[in-house]
Amino acid sequence: DVKVTQSSRYLVKRTGEKVFLECVQDMDHENMFWYRQDPGLGLRLIYFSYDVKMKEKGDIPEGYSVSREKKERFSLILESASTNQTSMYLCATGRGNTGELFFGEGSRLTVL
């Protein structure tokens, strides 16, 4: 079974803080993704990566950056958290171009 582990299930941060969300997968998948889920807006792609040290912007990259130094690890960084970044963040992995993604359990971030 694919295991996608997100470092924190729940976080509370203050406006302006730097936030790191980490994601680790154990199935050697090339592709990794960061989504956010908000009520009424569905899943929106923030960033994705098809290889180590490679990243591409998704639909809503503003205010975020990512890092992929190792194949199994993909980090999402909020340089200066804002209240509109309060959301559920979901990491996903996939192999090739099947479209089938495996998601972590999510990290619920609250920015006060």
Added chain:
Amino acid sequence: DQQVKQNSPSLSVQEGRISILNCDYTNSMFDYFLWYKKYPAEGPTFLISISSIKDKNEDGRFTVFLNKSAKHLSLHIVPSQPGDSAVYFCAARGYQLTFGKGTKLSVIP
């Protein structure tokens, strides 16, 4: 612009009856469609998919139908069970996956 639309935010169905969840898309270049299921406080899980060269795919109680001319797909769940209560996301594959906003299904015992 929303390329994948799930126009019903919610749906309630009696246990044992059929649940039909609908999804429309605008981009004719999408070549693969998927449904994901999500329980609260968990990540989405893959449910079923269909290639654009097919019009039906079945897996147990779940069937997905694709009407390319109408750019419409639907997920049928028969019979519906209380454990099917979840949010269902439709997704379409282009350069990357594009998700709809989801439909919350409630199956009433």
